[in-house]
Amino acid sequence: MKLKRVSVILVLAMASLASWGQAWDLRQCIDYAMEHNISLQKSRISVKEAQTDLLTAKAQMFPSLTFNTNQNVTNRPWSENAMNVVSDGTGNMMANSSQSATNYNGNYGLNASWLVWNGGQRKKNIEQAEIQIEQAELATASNANTIQEQIVQNYVQILYAKESVKVNESTLAVSKAQRDRAAEMVKVGHLSKTDLAQLEAQVANDEYNLVNARTQVARYKMALKQLLELTGDETFDIATIEVSDRRALSALPAVEEVYSAALTTRPEIRSGQLSRDAAELDIALAKAGRMPNVSLNAGIGTSNYSGSDNSLTKQWKQNWNNTVGLSVSVPILSNRKNRSAVEKAKLQRQASDLDLQDLQKQLYNEIEGYWLDAVNARQQFRSACTNEESMQASFNLVSEQFNLGLKNLVELMDGKNNLQAARQSKLQSKYTFILNEQLLKFYAGESINL
Numbered sequence: 017m018k019l020k021r022v023s024v025i026l027v028l029a030m031a032s033l034a035s036w037g038q039a040w041d042l043r044q045c046i047d048y049a050m051e052h053n054i055s056l057q058k059s060r061i062s063v064k065e066a067q068t069d070l071l072t073a074k075a076q077m078f079p080s081l082t083f084n085t086n087q088n089v090t091n092r093p094w095s096e097n098a099m100n101v102v103s104d105g106t107g108n109m110m111a112n113s114s115q116s117a118t119n120y121n122g123n124y125g126l127n128a129s130w131l132v133w134n135g136g137q138r139k140k141n142i143e144q145a146e147i148q149i150e151q152a153e154l155a156t157a158s159n160a161n162t163i164q165e166q167i168v169q170n171y172v173q174i175l176y177a178k179e180s181v182k183v184n185e186s187t188l189a190v191s192k193a194q195r196d197r198a199a200e201m202v203k204v205g206h207l208s209k210t211d212l213a214q215l216e217a218q219v220a221n222d223e224y225n226l227v228n229a230r231t232q233v234a235r236y237k238m239a240l241k242q243l244l245e246l247t248g249d250e251t252f253d254i255a256t257i258e259v260s261d262r263r264a265l266s267a268l269p270a271v272e273e274v275y276s277a278a279l280t281t282r283p284e285i286r287s288g289q290l291s292r293d294a295a296e297l298d299i300a301l302a303k304a305g306r307m308p309n310v311s312l313n314a315g316i317g318t319s320n321y322s323g324s325d326n327s328l329t330k331q332w333k334q335n336w337n338n339t340v341g342l343s344v345s346v347p348i349l350s351n352r353k354n355r356s357a358v359e360k361a362k363l364q365r366q367a368s369d370l371d372l373q374d375l376q377k378q379l380y381n382e383i384e385g386y387w388l389d390a391v392n393a394r395q396q397f398r399s400a401c402t403n404e405e406s407m408q409a410s411f412n413l414v415s416e417q418f419n420l421g422l423k424n425l426v427e428l429m430d431g432k433n434n435l436q437a438a439r440q441s442k443l444q445s446k447y448t449f450i451l452n453e454q455l456l457k458f459y460a461g462e463s464i465n466l
Contacts, residue, residue: 039255052245059156066152070145079130087122125317135307157283170240176447177233184229188222211425264397264446274460281461288372295365302357311343390452400442407435
């Protein structure tokens with residue numbers, strides 16, 4: 017058995033190490049974060065705390081049992097005849113006399129008390145504790161949703177940044193080719209050294225842009241690793257996927273359609289509804305403060321003391337006593353505390369209604385914002401595609417004319433820069449659309465999947 021256990025541990029460890037060596041797809045990132053993210057783990061602890069509070073609330077329905085004992089020594093150095101007052105173990109006092117200046121007495125009691133009725137407050141407390149458990153679970157689900165949204169944002173940003181690196185690499189390659197071509201033209205006297213120096217400066221600038229693009233990839237990876245709670249210097253990368261340009265032209269769900277689905281699936285909305293239910297319970301609890309409280313109590317006790325001719329066991333037997341009692345507390349005047357508590361609970365219910373409306377409004381605004389961003393990105397993508405084709409054709413023509421000496425260096429560099437800007441604009445609008453499209457589907461209750 018031990019050998020099998022060790023084998024399982026080794027397999028799991030190797031699998032964990034292997035996961036570092038392979039590229040992570042989006043689903044792997046989300047699943048790993050759902051298990052290891054510290055914020056989520058804290059949320060789950062809050063759920064367990066709420067469950068403990070429910071057990072405490074239910075336990076208030078049962079009696080309590082307490083054992084108590086007191087051991088006392090009294091010294092009266094100048095008293096000729098000492099009179100001791102001792103307890104019988106249940107709160108009743110009894111007296112005995114002794115010739116000794118130092119006296120000892122002990123009492124023992126076992127007492128039970130049970131709150132029979134307090135206007136239904138205990139049941140309402142149990143219902144509140146159950147609501148708090150569900151709210152804690154919903155808070156965990158909401159936290160998980162937020163983390164998933166952050167993961168997909170960083171994941172898409174990495175995909176965009178990687179393609180941006182490719183664009184910058186391509187631009188740098190073109191700049192180097194132009195510089196090399198210009199160097200040959202300088203040798204034959206068709207181009208000045210000043211123009212060559214400008215092309216060399218352009219190469220340096222493109223190299224700088226490439227470094228920045230690669231740095232952006234590293235930064236987005238770092239942010240994603242933080243969400244996954246990955247530490248150390250191990251190599252981390254995401255799976256490279258080919259995202260078709262046609263994805264940026266996909267149809268979008270209607271705002272009202274997404275909103276209707278989100279009202280039934282988003283945990284923050286359900287939590288807002290539960291807050292109103294909790295406010296209703298607060299009103300009932302406040303009203304219960306006007307009701308009488310009925311309690312039962314019972315106890316057994318005994319005592320012993322020094323100076324007695326009886327043995328310890330005989331004293332315990334002789335002093336043995338049983339008690340039982342009924343306690344009724346009726347609130348008559350409470351200095352307006354109960355009335356104020358009811359009024360404040362009703363005001364809290366109104367506040368809960370407004371909070372729910374605010375949550376629904378905020379949800380609609382978020383969905384509408386994602387939809388507008390997606391529509392805008394799709395329109396920009398269409399324009400960017402047309403612009404890229406035009407800039408590519410223009411740059412090709414300018415390059416040919418430059419090689420023939422028909423265009424100057426400024427026109428060549430402008431053409432190249434315009435082409436690079438068009439490519440970057442196309443990439444940005446493409447991945448902006450994909451990100452907002454995925455968020456809309458996620459709000460509609462679908463799983464995130466690139």
